[in-house]
Structures are given as C-alpha cells and as structure tokens.
Amino acid sequence: MWLSYPNQLFLTNLIPHKKLCYDIMDNYPYFRKIRFLKHQLDVMHRKLIDRVDLIFVSSTELYKKLKNKKNIYVIKNAVDMTLFNPFLKYDIPSELENLSRPLVGVVGYVGHWIDLEIIYRSAKIHPKWSFIVIGPIHRNINKYKVDNLYFLGEKKHSELPKYISFFDVCIIPFIKNELTHKVNPVKMFEYLAMNKPVLAAQTEELKRYQDYCYLYSGFKEFESYLNKLIKNPSVKKICNSFLENNSWKKRGKTISTIISKYAK
Numbered sequence: 001m002w003l004s005y006p007n008q009l010f011l012t013n014l015i016p017h018k019k020l021c022y023d024i025m026d027n028y029p030y031f032r033k034i035r036f037l038k039h040q041l042d043v044m045h046r047k048l049i050d051r052v053d054l055i056f057v058s059s060t061e062l063y064k065k066l067k068n069k070k071n072i073y074v075i076k077n078a079v080d081m082t083l084f085n086p087f088l089k090y091d092i093p094s095e096l097e098n099l100s101r102p103l104v105g106v107v108g109y110v111g112h113w114i115d116l117e118i119i120y121r122s123a124k125i126h127p128k129w130s131f132i133v134i135g136p137i138h139r140n141i142n143k144y145k146v147d148n149l150y151f152l153g154e155k156k157h158s159e160l161p162k163y164i165s166f167f168d169v170c171i172i173p174f175i176k177n178e179l180t181h182k183v184n185p186v187k188m189f190e191y192l193a194m195n196k197p198v199l200a201a202q203t204e205e206l207k208r209y210q211d212y213c214y215l216y217s218g219f220k221e222f223e224s225y226l227n228k229l230i231k232n233p234s235v236k237k238i239c240n241s242f243l244e245n246n247s248w249k250k251r252g253k254t255i256s257t258i259i260s261k262y263a264k
Helices: 033-052 060-066 116-124 157-164 186-193 219-231 240-245 249-262
Strands: 023-024 054-055 073-076 103-107 128-133 149-153 169-172 196-202 214-217
Touching: 023 033, 023 186, 054 060, 054 249, 060 073, 103 157, 116 128, 116 149, 116 219, 128 157, 149 240, 157 186, 169 186, 169 219, 186 196, 186 240, 196 219, 214 219
Parallel strands: 023 054, 054 073, 103 128, 103 169, 128 149, 169 196, 196 214
Antiparallel strands: none
C-alpha cells in the first residue's frame, strides 16, 4: 500500500496489505504553523516511518534526516518532458496578453513558505515590469496589492507550459526555514525544461543545483540577479542528459525496480 501523507496512518489498520510504502515529499510537520497541529502531524509522521517497509524521500536533505532508517531511497522530483516542451508554439494566455514586459513569474502553491514580500518589493521598484503568481492561494495577500503584481490563481497542470513559455525569468522565492531547506522543487525542473532562467532562494537542497539555477540570499542579491537576467536572460548550461536523467519516465523505472524487490 502506498502512503503519501502522515494523516493516512489510520489506513494501515483499515486496509489489508502485504507491504507498506511511505512517499515523503516534504518535511510534513512544518506545513503547520500552529504548534499543536505541527506536533500532531509529527507524531503521525514518526509512527508511519516506524511502521512501513519501504520509504521514498524527495530530497537529499530529507534523506539526511532519516538516513539511519532502513530501506530508504532518494527519488527526487522530475519533469514530464513531453508536456514541458520548449519547442512547441504556444498561444499567449489571455491574462498575459496585455501585460507590460518583461514578465517575472512563479508557479506553485502560495503558502506561508513563499516569500511574497520579496516579490512585492521588487514589483514596487519596477512598475513597468509584470510579476505573475500562478497557483492556489492559501494565505492573506491583501497587503501585497500593487498594480503590476498579478495573482492568477490555480491553473491546470497541462496549461502551465504555455504560461511559463512567456515568462522572461522564473523564480522560486522560498522563505528559508525547516520546510523549504528540505524541498526539492518540481517547478525548478519544469522551468529548466522550458529553457527559462531560474532565480531561486539559496536553500540547502537547492545548493546542489547551483550549476543550473541562479541562487540568491536576501533581497539585495535577488534584485541584482533579477536585473541582470532581465537585461540578458541567459540560461545556465543545461545539457540534454540533465533533463533526461530528471524525467518522470526515468524516475518511474527506478521506483518500479525498487518496489519489485520488496513486493515478493
């Protein structure tokens, strides 16, 4: 049985199974800001870790936290290269059609770990640029209202390539904390597959990708990189082998091989 979140612990007593697999995609307890809820999630998380037969983690930083556990494998995020294809011709989405260029974009869940302040400050400095945020919004954004900062809400995953294709710079504006330091962001691979320059917060996990992303620490460095990339939107060296090695097709084969060893 495949489990992917701590609150699925109760399923282990309800559904008959031969083996249990826990897919740990994030440092789950730190999704919660309220101490009691964080503790509750942590308890379920630890119980699942002790109960399952096989564990997958999505980042090296998550692995370091659990490396003393048995049967744990690092399966990082990846990209569907058929969907995120930079060589296709995309029609510009209606929401972007009349916006002033350049376009600075971020795609993802807008939770407490996203640094909206850094986007807001940059948008105020560059009123002729357009800053685009795509993704479900799960926090108050009223204080970040400025004319050139656009919250477009959630889009279907299949629609994301056409939006990203018109971005001049793609950003990953994480607030650095116990959650984000252990995130291996899937959007990084999708941005890179679309041949876009990526400007990302320098988290512990993202330091491993400094050959592919421009990493910043603080607003001053964010602004410096962003200005350079707008003037010269150069993509760091991306070879086909990097994208091929980080495709979901390849990840699926790896997962299948591992599971087959435990399914007997």
